[in-house]
Amino acid sequence: MSGPIKAVDWIDEKLTLLDQTLIPLEEKYHSYQEVNLIIEAIKKLVVRGAPAIGVAGAYAVVTAIDQAKRENLNSDQLEDLIDAIGDARPTAVNLSWAVERVRKFLPSGRSAVLEEAHQIAREDRLSGDLMGAIGSDWLIEKLGKKPLTLLTHCNTGSLATTSIGTALGVIRTMQSRQALKEVFVDETRPLLQGSRLTAWELMKSNISYRILPDSAATMAIMNGKIDAALIGADRIALNGDSANKIGSLAVALACHEAGIPFLVVAPESTVDRNLQDGSSIHIEIRSDDEINYFKGIQVAPIGSQTFNPAFDLTPAKYISAVITEKRAYEIAKA
Numbered sequence: 001m002s003g004p005i006k007a008v009d010w011i012d013e014k015l016t017l018l019d020q021t022l023i024p025l026e027e028k029y030h031s032y033q034e035v036n037l038i039i040e041a042i043k044k045l046v047v048r049g050a051p052a053i054g055v056a057g058a059y060a061v062v063t064a065i066d067q068a069k070r071e072n073l074n075s076d077q078l079e080d081l082i083d084a085i086g087d088a089r090p091t092a093v094n095l096s097w098a099v100e101r102v103r104k105f106l107p108s109g110r111s112a113v114l115e116e117a118h119q120i121a122r123e124d125r126l127s128g129d130l131m132g133a134i135g136s137d138w139l140i141e142k143l144g145k146k147p148l149t150l151l152t153h154c155n156t157g158s159l160a161t162t163s164i165g166t167a168l169g170v171i172r173t174m175q176s177r178q179a180l181k182e183v184f185v186d187e188t189r190p191l192l193q194g195s196r197l198t199a200w201e202l203m204k205s206n207i208s209y210r211i212l213p214d215s216a217a218t219m220a221i222m223n224g225k226i227d228a229a230l231i232g233a234d235r236i237a238l239n240g241d242s243a244n245k246i247g248s249l250a251v252a253l254a255c256h257e258a259g260i261p262f263l264v265v266a267p268e269s270t271v272d273r274n275l276q277d278g279s280s281i282h283i284e285i286r287s288d289d290e291i292n293y294f295k296g297i298q299v300a301p302i303g304s305q306t307f308n309p310a311f312d313l314t315p316a317k318y319i320s321a322v323i324t325e326k327r328a329y330e331i332a333k334a
Contacts, residue, residue, distance in 0.1 A: 005158035005201065008047060008055045010118070013066075015059040017047045020159055024200040035064050035081045042088040042095070045191065049160020050234045050270055051124050054094030058102045058117035060085045065110045078106075090282045091243055091311050092234040093272045121162050127267045127325035128163020135170030135265055135323040139228060140179055142261060147181035148174065148227040151217060154188045154245035155197035156232035156265065166265040167230035168201065170323065175207050183209040184226060186217050188245060190290050190308065214247045221254040229255050233266040233322075240264075240316030240331045241278025246309050252318040261320040268324045277316075284310040 009016045014031040015038060022028055030046065032038045038060045041047055047056045064081040067073070073081075086099035098120055105112040139148065150171055157168035164172050174180040183202055188194035195211045202209040212220060220226055229251050233242045242248075242264045255262035275281065291306040293299060322329040 005204070006162070007049070007052045007159045008059070008121070008162055010059050010062075010114075010121075015056060015063055017041055017056065018159070019046050020048055020197060021046055023159070023196055032060075032063060033066065035060060035067055035085060038063060039084055039088045048193070049155060050092040050094040050232065051127075051161040051163075051166070051267055052159070053089060053092050054098035054269060055117070055121045055124055055162050057085050057088070057095045058098040058120045059114075061099060061102045062110060062114045062117060065106075065113060089284060091284045094234075094267075094269050097269050124161055124267065125163045128161055128165055128169045130325035131166055131265055131267070131323055132164055132169040132173035134325070134328055135167075135230070135263060136173040136177060136179065138263070138321060138323065138328045139170070139174065139261070140177070143227055145177075145179060148179060149182045149184065149225060150174070150180065151184040151186070151220065151226045151229040151251065152198060153186040153194065153214075153217070153229070153231045153248050153251055155193040155201070156230075157198060157201040159197050159201060160232065165201075166232040166267070167263070168198065170230055170263070170265055171207070172205060175205070180207070183207060184217070184220055185209050185211045186214050186247060186251070187211055188247060189214050190294075193245065214250070217247075217251050218254040221251070221258050221260065224258075226255075226258075226260060228261040228263065230263045230265055233264050233270050234311060235275075235278075235281050236264065236266060236271045236322060237275040237278045237281065237316075238271070238273060239277045240319055240322055240329065241275075241281070242266075242314045242316075242319060242322070243278060243281045243283065243311045244314065246312050249312040249314045249318075252314045255320075256318045262318060263321055263323055264314070264319055265323040268326055271324070278313045281313060283313070286310050 157165035
């Protein structure tokens with residue numbers, strides 16, 4: 001694929017998604033005209049990453065309007081379609097935030113809803129550049145202007161946003177400032193968003209990287225191989241508690257023990273201002289099949305029960321700073 005990566009786009013009056021379940025083996029786009037298929041794509045991680053899901057959800061409301069007109073649905077049925085979009089993944093606040101933001105424009109008509117969805121996408125693209133600069137400034141101020149080795153978990157780049165990314169956007173900016181030595185990429189079990197997606201993005205950006213098993217991250221950090229770790233977030237409480245891909249907490253604990261920075265990088269839209277802390281964040285539990293099978297191949301005894309949370313919660317006390325497009329929020333330690 002030439003040109004910038006576009007995980008989410010609006011082409012020929014249809015929501016278009018890059019199928020992230022196929023990367024790195026195949027780069028394939030799907031266009032959608034039915035809400036139930038968009039919801040299925042969100043749940044199956046065809047599109048993933050909180051900012052990207054938010055933009056997709058905003059465009060999906062336009063799809064709902066078109067579907068309602070095509071099928072002669074009444075206003076209550078349209079509202080039900082929109083509700084279903086917002087509920088597709090419960091942990092990522094960006095989805096419900098974006099859906100509710102564009103829903104307010106329904107009385108003004110489809111064109112107004114579509115323009116607001118475009119505006120959300122434009123804001124997300126700008127926020128990536130701003131987070132990249134703010135996060136890089138923070139790292140250079142704290143650690144000095146020298147090539148750093150950074151660790152990241154899951155995928156937080158162009159595949160997870162409509163921009164250069166959140167945590168990966170900071171990493172890309174560090175590279176442009178000649179302040180990056182290498183990136184350690186957690187493979188991110190069980191769906192390998194690190195080894196499949198982040199490594200793919202770094203390869204395309206000509207950034208030096210190495211993949212490590214999630215269970216090796218703690219050793220790398222404690223042995224002094226890592227200067228700082230950066231992750232994204234799917235929901236952040238007002239006190240800084242952050243929900244992110246399962247395995248993030250282990251990285252945070254290791255960084256705390258080693259005395260190195262642990263940054264959460266996410267747009268302001270990921271901050272849930274209705275939550276004082278993370279205790280009430282709903283953690284999505286995913287299917288047994290994600291653990292018991294890999295690409296359709298059985299890797300565990302049939303019928304094995306699993307514990308498969310999609311996310312974990314990192315308490316604010318283990319976070320050095322939350323980086324948004326507005327500023328670096330340093331967490332006051334008790």
